[in-house]
Amino acid sequence: MRCRHRLVVACGFGLMGAAAWLSAASGGQTSAAMQIRDAWVRWLPGNLPAGGYVTLINSSDRPISLTSASSPDYALVSLHRSQSAGGISQMLAVKQITVEAHSSLEFGAQGYHLMLEHPTRALQPGDHVSVTLQFVGSPAVTATLEVRKPGAGAGMPGMPDMAH
Numbered sequence: 001m002r003c004r005h006r007l008v009v010a011c012g013f014g015l016m017g018a019a020a021w022l023s024a025a026s027g028g029q030t031s032a033a034m035q036i037r038d039a040w041v042r043w044l045p046g047n048l049p050a051g052g053y054v055t056l057i058n059s060s061d062r063p064i065s066l067t068s069a070s071s072p073d074y075a076l077v078s079l080h081r082s083q084s085a086g087g088i089s090q091m092l093a094v095k096q097i098t099v100e101a102h103s104s105l106e107f108g109a110q111g112y113h114l115m116l117e118h119p120t121r122a123l124q125p126g127d128h129v130s131v132t133l134q135f136v137g138s139p140a141v142t143a144t145l146e147v148r149k150p151g152a153g154a155g156m157p158g159m160p161d162m163a164h
Contacts, residue, residue: 033060034099034135036143038106041116043125043147052077052114052131052145053107058099065096065136073129075118082110091115096136125149 035057042051058064069077079094097112099105107113114131123129127147134140 033138034058034064034133034141036133036141039131039143039145041123041129041145041147042109043123043149047118050074050116050119050147051109052116053109054114054133054143054145055104055106056097056099056133057104058101060138061101062137063098063100064138065098066133067096067136068134069114069131070134071116071129071131073120073123073131074116075120076115077117077131078115079112080115081112084110123147 037055037057039054040052042053044050052069056066066079069079071077079097080091081094081097082089082091084090093115094112097105105112116129116131125147128144129147130142131145132140132142
């Protein structure tokens with residue numbers, strides 16, 4: 001009986017190690033509850049602010065809120081929402097973005113996005129940047145975003161061919 005118990009414990013540790021390795025090998029873009037897909041940045045020349053877009057997928061049984069983001073590639077990363085009212089468009093900083101249980105939220109030029117300001121290095125289309133997203137009650141997720149030129153998002157849902 002003791003040998004069987006040790007075998008079960010050893011297998012359990014082996015599975016935990018394999019799960020950790022798979023998470024690291026995937027670029028760290030998933031956690032048990034939150035996944036990041038379709039991650040990219042709309043490149044603008046010079047030091048102009050750039051828009052970051054992702055799709056957040058919440059596979060848990062509870063809502064999860066994104067509260068902040070950071071990047072070694074930008075000095076400032078903040079959460080924003082663009083909205084139009086009465087023919088006037090405005091961009092507002094938001095404190096959190098909530099993804100309901102078992103649902104997804106797609107960032108877009110006319111909705112939620114990451115505002116990426118003051119790049120810490122010269123970036124060009126085709127480069128990749130790292131952004132860490134902080135959630136309430138769920139592990140942080142680091143995603144790799146591809147830098148794309150304006151218009152590269154055209155044809156994707158929520159991504160008109162226009163500069164951020």
